[in-house]
Amino acid sequence: MKSEPDVYPWSQLVEDGRTHWDGVRNYQARNMMRDDMKSGDFVLFYHSNCKPPHVAGIARVCREGYPDFTAFDPNSHYFDPKSTIDNPRWIMVDIEPVISLEPVHLADIRRNLEFEEMPLIRKGQRLSVQPVSAEHFLMICEMGGLNETPP
Template identity: 45%
Template sequence: MTAPRYWLMKSEPDECSIDDALAAPDATVPWTGVRNYQARNFMRDDMRVGDGVLFYHSSCAEPGIVGIARVASGAKPDLTQFDPHSPYFDAKSQPEAPRWQLVDVQALRKTRVLGLAEMRSVPELAEMQVLKRGNRLSITPVTPQEWQVIDCLLAL
């Protein structure tokens, strides 16, 4: 049995908020629209059903962790890449060789907002990828130690 893995996954709240995810059937949403190869590779190659997810709101008044979720499916083609009416359409991607993947994410609970300033104030989180200068990835790995520290912070 492999050790659990942990991830931080960013979503713009007007696209899919933690409330939207919790209100979805089985509190599960497809994580569509990832158009970065490194983030895609995390989903395709590294994520496993049951992995922990820090649900993060980005591009909003108060960016930060807003919920706990889990990976609910293996990687599969993101169908938005084939929809010419989707903002995530990719004319170069073909159904027989899809370029973009997604996983389903099941929201488990909403938390208080754990913002960037608070995370930056915690020495144990200093190396967390989301806090590194220039990081723009929508999906980043989280170490077991970082997960544990965040879990304690969210319990406060």
């Protein structure tokens, strides 16, 4: 999951203890949150649009997909008049922090040929929610100083 550190940094998630991942307005990302993300799944928390972009920590899904209530609020930046309570168009999940990592920089991920199929490093890939294989997840954990599966 990507977040801009000036909008919602990893440190804020750690302080909050839990948050809902709202405002996703891309159908492919929405479908992943709705169909693929399950309670207990680990998430790489990635800081984008910063120098250098990097994975900052590991979070866990603590509530599976449910309607994104920001879509119903006309005062919200994420308001969508076509999304209704009876027919919600957008979904969010809740996540909680698990463990901080030493920053794993995008440049280091790009340099490692074992990541060449990872969506994060493909040109034009801008989704805020992206799949990560179990193998790539463990490799990034190791690069971030974690030598075992997160708790």
